[in-house]
Amino acid sequence: MGKAFYLRLALSNLRRNRRMVMPYFFATAVLSGMFFIIYNLIDSQSIANVIYGPTLQGMLGFGISVMIFFTVIYMLYINSFLTSRRKTEFGLYGVLGLEKRHVARIIFWENLILSGGGLLLGLAAGAVFGKLVFLILMRAMGSFAPGSTVSPTLPALLSTAGVFLVIFLLTCLYNIFKVRVASPIDLLHGEAKGEKKPRFTVPITILGVLTLGGGYALSLLSAIPTIALLSFWPAVLLVIIGTLCLFTAGSVFILNRLRKNKKFYYQPRNFVAVSGLLHRMKQNAAGLANICILSTMVIITMSGCCSLFFGQESILRSQNPYDISLGLALSDRDARSAAVDDVLDAAQSLAAEYGAELTDVARLTWYQTYFWPGSGEELSGGIVPVGQYNEMTGSQYLLAPDELLFIGGSESSVQHFRDQLEGSFSIQTADGKPLPLHDGVLDKGSVLILTADEDALSNALAVMYDEPGGDLTRLIDECLYFDVDLSQEDGLDFGNRMFERFNKITSDAAAGGEYSVRTSSIFIDRASSLGTYGGLLVLGVFFTILFLTNTVIIIYFKQVSEGMEDRERFTIMQKVGMSDAEVRSTINRQVLIVFFLPLVGALLHTAAAVNIMVRLLELFWLYDIGITLTCMGVISLCFAVVYIAVYRFTAKTYYKIVKW
């Protein structure tokens, strides 16, 4: 018996089991292709040369380690599914007189052909589709440089092969171990074992209701972003536990209840359906719960990534209420004002060079602060001399040096500043106009505090910083805000040159003394956000491919196993006196319920997650709820369509097996 013997046996086994091994083969191909592409992107010099390309590569690098983790687990799971179905076959080898080490050799060859073939196909596909992915990525990042390209690299190939070598070794070990521990008789009867009786259905159902309810509650009760961040992972965990409990025990509990109701149960329709579903749920509950959880992950991941990507402009606007913001703080007030005058002149002349003008110019000398105490709610305020306020709003307030006027603001913000300033100042509140600045310069809930003049402002700061009598002019910013109508490319250039001049003017003004500046340009942020959110979207797509591949394969295997069992059931029912049409319709209905339960569950989870998603995205400055809701809605819809397509596609296999 030469090596060729085992190889031949392995080959014929694979051919005979193709219905079961093809999914494993394709999963290997798809996932290895994906890994190859990602590794190439990480290695690509072209991407590294793009602005913020390194950010993207860093994200991919982190993402891929998470993906390796998931991939190894999934491939082992698929493999264990395959092996458990082939127990009888392995047992037969034992009966026919093959020793376990011979069986091990067959397993090795089978696995080698399967994994090796899948890997080769994947690498080939990765090399072909890698370019396409690269082009899409460059477009997504909005920075396609002509001539830039990505080519498959050796290190990427080795890394990919390495990941799948590990999976290969683990699956080989697992399968050989499975064969080693079992006697031929056990293996022969592997498939015929009766189902386990589910135990403790009532307590597990209660646990499931509680954990799922808890998870939902955490999502729905997250009123502010920081709390949403803290409760996100606990909520995910609770929902996962709840889903598992309710699919495994809850379904059995409900169906058992229905079965106890004799009037309901002993009706031709319900009779077959309830007991059939009960049986299916006992067999498949864990798998279905997994499909449900994976589906939810896909929807949430993609919704999040899409919201950020398509909400970029909204995020940028929240972060940059004006195209350009500049601020200077310096202890010498005259030098400061003179410098800001110069900056304004410089900005105007620079804009003229690009054939543009400054619009919505605003200039404000003030002190702004915000922070998050333990409660997680943001407290914020801006302190402005009354003269500037009157000028900007057309009001006519008059304040004495020891008077403060509070305008607007959330209750807790007002309370905070009142506590700090009450002893030294007499505080009044008024229902005054807000400052005519773009939304977002002053945060929502900020209190506007008016002082008599800049001296009084400095005094107020001295009280707040506990430096009585000190001059805190060095903390007061003189800010310049303006928009400039330029394309992204010109704007980026304009911003960089503007900052250069600003830095020069301000450092000259400081004349070696202590000073601080703040600068922001929407053009620069936009370039970086394309890198970040474009990368995030790409990462999201890769994760979706990973999760989806797995979901499809689990669904496929379920269809196959359902089909094999239903074939027998179908003939028995016919013999007992059910008509062909009756049998077909009841089995059809059961299969539909079983496969669409996870989808319904996933959509329910998504609906419950809307609130926490909206809050979490606010943490990324995405305040446009419309974008988040649209993304979640569209992604859910797309997912449902894909799921139904996958179902219909795999259902063909089912019908082929049942053959009616």
Added chain:
Amino acid sequence: MKLLQVNHVKKVYNTRLGARQCVALEDIGFSVDQGEFVAIMGASGSGKTTLLNILASLDKPTSGDVCLENRSFSAIPDRELSAFRRDNLGFVFQDFNLLDTFTLRDNILLPLVLQKTAVHEMEKRIEPLARSLGLTELLDKFPYEVSGGEKQRAAVARAVITNPLLLLADEPTGALDSRSSAALLGIFEDLNAQGQTILMVTHSSMAASYASRVLFIKDGRLFSQLFRGQMGRREFFDRIVSNLSVLSDGGVDIG
């Protein structure tokens, strides 16, 4: 009174491409009286199962006709066939054919549920039946939790709970050990004594010796038949065995 009438039944199977024809049954004709217990014997491939499938209305003869209580099978429209089967025929199979998704109780009740019987009526019927078959304790178990003999008894209960005109059994002892076989055949005898007409296909002489008449089929044709009459079971068994040896001698009459 004639319950079942089989007239000139012929069954021809076409091979896949229709090139060759295979005659499974040729000119079979016999009748079964109300209250009879008939066994059909024959070697493997003799056409027993084909005949049973035709009698069960699961398959249709190529020519000829089967009548139950003077009602011809060929006159029953297709969509009423399963209801007809459900109401008039009971089945016991070699491999039990219990649904593993149902408890024994639900397996037994299945035909009644399909007939839309009221719940209290079902309970009234299953109770004495289960007691007489020794299944009372096992009703809430699933098929994979009980032995083969117990499964077959549940299958018998399912077959007779509708009070069918005719009980059809296809090698009912084929998967049972000798004790369970004897017990099952005892049950058949009891049912027959209560007036149940039974038609059983088997190749076990022991099983056949419980019947009141045995038909022998060979190569698709009715070969001979034996009546038990006043014979004891032992004696009838010997007659069956000697008849079988004639059958296997290729039709040369040595008796």
